Amino acid sequence: MDDAAFRLAEARGRETASGPVAVSARYLPNRRTLVVILSTGVEVRVPVDLVEGLAKATSADLSEIEVTPAGTGLHFPRLDADVFVPALVTGITGSRSWMAQQLGRAGGKARTEPKIGAARANGRLGGRPRKVS
Structure with a gap:
């Protein structure tokens, strides 16, 4: 050509x-x-x-x-x-998975009263269970 x-x-x-x-x-x-x-x-x-x-x-x-x-x-x-x-x-x-990751990252940083309350209640129960390998 x-x-x-x-x-x-x-x-x-x-x-x-x-x-x-x-x-x-x-x-x-x-x-x-x-x-x-x-x-x-x-x-x-x-x-x-x-x-x-x-x-x-x-x-x-x-x-x-x-x-x-x-x-x-x-x-x-x-x-x-x-x-x-x-x-x-x-x-x-970006790709669908990359955009979902960005959305999840933003949601994970959110500081709302329900999220704070749930974290405190979970902490009173001993926190997140240890991973078993």
């Missing part, structure tokens, strides 16, 4: 893409935020700590971003990580 045919195929792909696609992306280190500009002109900002594979990355790793030719993906070459733009726009920031 020559360059002209590739450009034509790329243009056709953009025409048939359903929904908005990314045209550019950048990283804001002072806010640890990923900014994605869509073909509709909408700007999507996502904290990188909410995106699977990016949470523990350094600013240097996050500053290098490639938008895929079709605009449906973002590639971070220094991390060998990819983000699917349509999922990001709908609020899906």
Whole structure:
């Protein structure tokens, strides 16, 4: 395939893409935020700590971003990580199991009166049973 045919195929792909696609992306280190500009002109900002594979990355790793030719993906070459733009726009920031883990982590940190009362009652009974190996 020559360059002209590739450009034509790329243009056709953009025409048939359903929904908005990314045209550019950048990283804001002072806010640890990923900014994605869509073909509709909408700007999507996502904290990188909410995106699977990016949470523990350094600013240097996050500053290098490639938008895929079709605009449906973002590639971070220094991390060998990819983000699917349509999922990001709908609020899906990782795999199902990773997102469930994040939700569980947030729930585990919750400090509510019922949870505190249950922990105290469990403590009066001797606490969590020891694991038997």
